[in-house]
Amino acid sequence: MRKNTIIGIILLSLSSLSCQSQDRGAKLVGGPCEGCEAIHEFGDKKLLAVDTLPDFAATEPKLKISGTVFQKDGKTPAGNVILYVYHTDRGGIYPTKGGEKGWARRHGYIRGWVKTGSDGKYSFYTFRPGAYPNRRAAEHIHITVKEPDKNEYYIDDFLFDDDPLLTKNERIRRPNRGGSGIFLPVKDKGILAIKRDIILGRNIPNY
Numbered sequence: 001m002r003k004n005t006i007i008g009i010i011l012l013s014l015s016s017l018s019c020q021s022q023d024r025g026a027k028l029v030g031g032p033c034e035g036c037e038a039i040h041e042f043g044d045k046k047l048l049a050v051d052t053l054p055d056f057a058a059t060e061p062k063l064k065i066s067g068t069v070f071q072k073d074g075k076t077p078a079g080n081v082i083l084y085v086y087h088t089d090r091g092g093i094y095p096t097k098g099g100e101k102g103w104a105r106r107h108g109y110i111r112g113w114v115k116t117g118s119d120g121k122y123s124f125y126t127f128r129p130g131a132y133p134n135r136r137a138a139e140h141i142h143i144t145v146k147e148p149d150k151n152e153y154y155i156d157d158f159l160f161d162d163d164p165l166l167t168k169n170e171r172i173r174r175p176n177r178g179g180s181g182i183f184l185p186v187k188d189k190g191i192l193a194i195k196r197d198i199i200l201g202r203n204i205p206n207y
Contacts, residue, residue: 030153038103039084047115053126062191066123072201077120082146086111087129138166156181
């Protein structure tokens with residue numbers, strides 16, 4: 001039993017370091033980030049600046065997230081940056097289909113990846129997620145960033161300004177990593193839309 005416990009601890013430690021091993025020459029920034037290594041799980045998918053997440057066509061309300069990724073100066077577009085997002089279904093669950101591997105077992109299949117071009121622009125087509133069944137956390141969309149010369153790190157979740165679960169205290173507590181993630185969706189061509197520009201390095205530890 002003791003031997004199995006030690007082996008388990010070793011495997012867990014190796015897992016926690018896996019994001020660092022993805023790019024050994026990368027500068028380590030952002031601090032601990034559980035699950036950030038999922039940004040590498042796109043397999044043989046060719047990453048473009050636009051991605052459509054699963055169940056977009058069949059689920060309402062539809063949502064478009066778009067914007068520009070800027071370098072630390074907040075003015076220069078940042079190319080070659082990978083963004084990874086994932087969120088719950090309308091019932092507040094991270095759904096799986098069975099047989100998932102890696103972080104898909106926890107993040108579910110409603111997830112997507114984009115890679116910015118020289119103009120720094122990106123877009124995700126998805127739908128507004130539901131709150132967790134216990135209704136203690138506001139609706140949110142997780143996002144992870146991977147720059148070419150740095151390890152992957154998380155920035156503030158996308159949150160919805162009109163969500164009654166988004167309390168005043170929660171708003172104050174947000175660290176604004178990458179800039180604020182709180183937005184009020186507006187209707188654009190029949191679907192909800194959020195425009196979020198991301199500033200690389202903003203409020204990111206050790207950047």
